[in-house]
Amino acid sequence: MKDYLRKIISHSLQQFELNEADIPDIEIEKPNDPTHGDAATNIAMKLARPLRNNPRKIAEQLVEGLQYDKKRIKAVEIAGPGFINFRYAQNYLYDELETILNQKDHFGKSSNHKGEKILVEFVSANPTGPLTVGHGRNAVLGDTIARLLEWTGAEVDREYYFNNAGRQMRVLGQSVQARYLQELGKDAEFPEGGYEGEYIRNIAKDMVEDYGDSLSDSDDITPFKDKAESQIFKDIKETLKRMNIHMDSDFNERSLYDDGSIEKVVEKLREKDLAYDEDGATWFKTTEFGKEKDTVIIKSTGEPTYRLPDIAYHANKLDRGYDLAIDVFGADHIDTYPDVLSGIKALGYDTSKVDVVVYQFVTIVKDGKPFKMSTRKANFVTLDELMDEVGVDVTRFFFLMRSPNTHLEFDIAQAKEAGEKNPVFYLQYAHARIHSILRKVDDEYSFSKSPKLNILTHESEIALIKSMIRFPEMIKSAAEAREPHRLINYLEDLASHFTSFYHDCRILGEEEELVQARATLAKAVAQVLANGLGILGINAPEQM
């Protein structure tokens, strides 16, 4: 419908003598106030300046030249300072209702990104400990953004980037080794800054079972490190699986060293005179890209800083043929993003193909106080613990219901007691309720193949249909903005329209034709709810 409105408006615009540059985007939006119609445009107000005329006059002229299909648009009005308001024809609504029922679980899909290959990189936690509530927001956001993009026609891959080398992994190995020796009753000094979590003890216990004391005389931490890594990775994947998240690939940072990508990046930067040596280190001239200081990419120890592999990694993504590479970052990584962009720009890549979603941190509130988490200190709440308490659906919903850009307060106690009061149940309840009714309709009536939809004229019925037909647009906008919370807000609005309908309009016990029509309407609502919840990775139960 929006596209249709744009088309007829731009057709009518041709009567004005306008330069290309003066023609603004035609914005169509849904007015807040329903008395203002179903869709509105502010185009006349935007044209006031270039045409040097008052907006209402322009609107009048525009509406005069408007050629529209009466079967779709019932009325066009000019209101306020120069808004043009459109009212949909009821037949159009019934047609759309049929579309929903025909398209079923495809309703809402579009082809905006058809043919595009998109890589979404997320989670990317190094295997030093279980996923925490802090990682949860990242994981769920990344996965849901991927799902949204799939609904816009893109071919999406999900990737987990990790680093299993370096100091943290060494410390991890040492921590397990110390616990292993302690398990055997030997004196062992726990490493400074070691990982203190209970999971380390469990890994050590497993090693005692597997190896007995055969590793106790060796200084080699490799077996400890390897065992810890594989065990932790396995647990992380289990946790993700439990959250309905499946990674298509894992990318090991190490491979960038092995295949020479890292060296190649440095070489190319040197060739372009964007890298130089100073104080024994190698620097990237980030000042050329507007930064105040240059950035070290290879330390004087010869070890690269994480920025260098990051640049190589993003180049690698684009080399693999992705049209778009999306990163999901916590706010603490925001500073590296410009460096990565500068890096790939320097290497000759199109920076518009890299996009980042930055989400603000989750503030954990425990016992009414903010709670500082650290994987190393083992004072964290794991995602698994959280899911044990509130379930998968609530967990996913909780992380998605706020804009990524806002700080998310996660009150553990509240989440626990939320249980049945949680807003996610409102959506699932509406869905289950519809199915309960449909089961009864099935028992008592035979479903008509072609119900008379045009007897759906009650205010609540019309409002409900209007709400449903917004679904495809919502998905597109949520996908473009990378903001899944928009979909949640929409679904809450839809569910609320359904409950109004539920209270105003009975289904069972009415005349047969009305039962058929209303049951059809309810069926469509259940379909849209199920589609929406599906994108969020949340279950849509038929019974509660």
Next chain:
RNA sequence: GCGCCCGUAGCUCAACUGGAUAGAGCAAUUGCCUUCUAAGCAAUAGGUUACAGGUUCGAGUCCUGUCGGGCGUACCA
């Protein structure tokens, strides 16, 4: 000090990227279960959108400044 994000009802947050009278959920008060799930509905109350300027037909949204909070600002990742 500098950079990024944020400041909206008692609390947690929306507001379709500059639109019309700023909306929900918790919490509070009041009604509604002999009728398809009361995990619900209806209603009341709650606001100088942190503050001060500016831009324009129009600002919670954009620009400047101030105050407050978060994150960064390493040859840590």
